[in-house]
Amino acid sequence: MTQCPECDAAVENPTMIPGEVFPCPDCGTELEVTGKNPFTVELAPQEAEDWGE
Numbered sequence: 001m002t003q004c005p006e007c008d009a010a011v012e013n014p015t016m017i018p019g020e021v022f023p024c025p026d027c028g029t030e031l032e033v034t035g036k037n038p039f040t041v042e043l044a045p046q047e048a049e050d051w052g053e
């Protein structure tokens, strides 16, 4: 079973394809699909365009 790297919730989602980003259903952290078989996810890169003005 694949788990959210942030909160360890199960994040099986067979309709996702590698490269897609989706929020963890439990903690809302953005996760990026990195593998289909087996299904794997990583923390998605954070967009931080509004920083440092």
Ligand SMILES: [Zn+2]
Pocket (backbone or CB within 6 Å): 004, 005, 006, 007, 008, 009, 024, 025, 026, 027, 028, 029
């Ligand atoms: Zn989570």
